[in-house]
Amino acid sequence: MAEQSRTSKSLKNIAVALLFLAVNLLLQFFCRDVFLERLGAEVLGLNTTAGNLLQFLNIAELGIGVAVGFSLYKPLFDKDTQRINEIISLQGHMYRRIALIVIAGAVVLGAFFPFIFSKMKLPLWYAYASFGVLLVSALLSYFVNYKEVLLSADQKEYKITYSYKACMMARLIVQYFIIKNCENPYIWWLVLEGGFAVIASIALSAMVRRTYPFLKTGISTSAELKKKYPEIVTKIKQIFFHKISTFVLQQTSPLIIYAFASLTLVTYYTNYTTITIGLALLLNALFNSIGAGVGNLVASGDKQRIMNVFDELFSVRFYISAGASIALYILTPSFITLWIGEQYILPQSTLAIICFTLFLNASRTSVDSYINAYGLFQDVWAPIAEACLNLGLSVLFGWIWGLNGILMGVVVSLLLIVFLWKPYFLFRWGLKEPIGIYIRLYMHHIAAIFATLSIIWIIDRNFSTPTPDNAKEFTLFALGTVLATGTILYAFQMAFTKGMRMFTRRIISKTIHR
Numbered sequence: 001m002a003e004q005s006r007t008s009k010s011l012k013n014i015a016v017a018l019l020f021l022a023v024n025l026l027l028q029f030f031c032r033d034v035f036l037e038r039l040g041a042e043v044l045g046l047n048t049t050a051g052n053l054l055q056f057l058n059i060a061e062l063g064i065g066v067a068v069g070f071s072l073y074k075p076l077f078d079k080d081t082q083r084i085n086e087i088i089s090l091q092g093h094m095y096r097r098i099a100l101i102v103i104a105g106a107v108v109l110g111a112f113f114p115f116i117f118s119k120m121k122l123p124l125w126y127a128y129a130s131f132g133v134l135l136v137s138a139l140l141s142y143f144v145n146y147k148e149v150l151l152s153a154d155q156k157e158y159k160i161t162y163s164y165k166a167c168m169m170a171r172l173i174v175q176y177f178i179i180k181n182c183e184n185p186y187i188w189w190l191v192l193e194g195g196f197a198v199i200a201s202i203a204l205s206a207m208v209r210r211t212y213p214f215l216k217t218g219i220s221t222s223a224e225l226k227k228k229y230p231e232i233v234t235k236i237k238q239i240f241f242h243k244i245s246t247f248v249l250q251q252t253s254p255l256i257i258y259a260f261a262s263l264t265l266v267t268y269y270t271n272y273t274t275i276t277i278g279l280a281l282l283l284n285a286l287f288n289s290i291g292a293g294v295g296n297l298v299a300s301g302d303k304q305r306i307m308n309v310f311d312e313l314f315s316v317r318f319y320i321s322a323g324a325s326i327a328l329y330i331l332t333p334s335f336i337t338l339w340i341g342e343q344y345i346l347p348q349s350t351l352a353i354i355c356f357t358l359f360l361n362a363s364r365t366s367v368d369s370y371i372n373a374y375g376l377f378q379d380v381w382a383p384i385a386e387a388c389l390n391l392g393l394s395v396l397f398g399w400i401w402g403l404n405g406i407l408m409g410v411v412v413s414l415l416l417i418v419f420l421w422k423p424y425f426l427f428r429w430g431l432k433e434p435i436g437i438y439i440r441l442y443m444h445h446i447a448a449i450f451a452t453l454s455i456i457w458i459i460d461r462n463f464s465t466p467t468p469d470n471a472k473e474f475t476l477f478a479l480g481t482v483l484a485t486g487t488i489l490y491a492f493q494m495a496f497t498k499g500m501r502m503f504t505r506r507i508i509s510k511t512i513h514r
Contacts, residue, residue, distance in 0.1 A: 315499025
């Protein structure tokens with residue numbers, strides 16, 4: 001019954017997340033053309049850069065949310081409402097202090113804006129206004145939205161989608177029509193960005209209260225709760241270093257690109273990352289909805305079931321990550337041309353690096369979800385090494401090879417830490433199984449992807465495909481590409497991997513007995 005409940009909750013989360021995400025992605029792509037026309041490439045590049053700077057301040061969050069989520073799996077499994085109240089209260093106490101640190105950091109950072117944005121052609125108040133609006137949204141997460149971690153840990157992420165994410169999607173629709181038709185579009189963007197952030201936070205808070213009427217925060221002092229839950233404080237200290245690595249990986253590339261080039265090139269790069277981020281969000285909607293289920297499974301202690309589910313999840317996530325990355329490489333140039341124009345196309349070598357980075361980040365989630373479920377954050381040297389490699393190599397390679405070099409710095413750090421170290425760490429201290437099991441598992445999947453790429457190369461060499469000239473032709477081309485790539489890769493994974501065969505049998509069994 002517990003396994004069935006975990007599966008049904010995961011499927012519901014996935015279904016709702018995919019529906020909302022599909023609509024949101026369509027809106028994002030539909031709106032960006034108007035935003036480029038009415039706001040300009042430099043304003044969009046400014047907003048991206050301001051967001052990256054804010055993420056730097058959010059390092060102060062220390063990973064409290066991750067530590068709290070891990071700590072909630074067991075009390076949720078046991079239905080221990082007192083511990084749930086205390087853990088969420090401790091999170092609230094910590095977040096209020098972090099918010100003060102973020103505010104102070106924002107004031108200090110703002111003093112350096114004349115230097116940071118010295119190459120910007122826009123008035124300097126644009127930078128302060130964009131950063132200020134984004135700061136308001138971030139502070140709401142510390143004062144109001146932090147309780148959403150309870151919904152995530154309890155496999156009820158669909159309720160976050162119904163409340164917070166639905167409001168933010170409505171914001172995009174309103175921004176589109178206002179910016180398209182009104183004067184002073186940038187002022188309207190600022191007003192709507194901040195206003196809808198407040199509305200979304202109110203909706204999310206109401207959803208949490210309805211779902212958990214027993215929840216009462218602030219029931220004890222911060223000192224009392226830290227003393228009662230020292231393991232949370234320990235995990236937070238460990239996760240802090242992982243948060244630094246995540247920031248460097250996700251946020252510094254646009255800053256380095258701006259340092260070596262201009263806000264305009266940041267926008268060119270952001271056009272591509274808008275696609276990859278959208279696809280990554282789609283994959284996360286599939287993968288993260290299962291994360292709390294993995295935590296619940298690990299809390300149950302069923303070792304054989306834990307290993308079987310790992311095999312299945314690894315195969316399915318590898319299949320989706322690899323298939324999506326291959327299709328992205330094939331389809332992106334045509335999509336960019338039809339979407340915003342041929343002048344925004346980057347070299348194919350740059351696209352290849354972007355797609356490979358997407359694959360590495362997406363396929364790592366199988367290992368990461370189990371590491372989070374076991375609370376394995378003590379390898380603090382790993383994120384430090386990853387951040388140093390990422391930043392150092394991106395700057396060095398960027399100086400030598402430009403944009404491709406910056407992106408290759410990210411790839412090298414991912415290969416050394418995520419690809420090599422993290423699986424060993426999980427199998428050694430979490431699953432407590434020989435690492436050879438993982439090596440054999442990965443080699444079988446690599447064989448499947450190389451066989452797939454060989455077939456695609458043969459097809460490309462022997463059959464010419466006309467470039468799509470309109471949305472209808474592109475849609476057909478995209479459907480054909482996704483279907484062909486997915487079919488070929490699925491066939492090889494069925495032949496080479498046990499996990500995909502197990503997953504297929506599970507789906508067939510559930511379909512027959514429904």
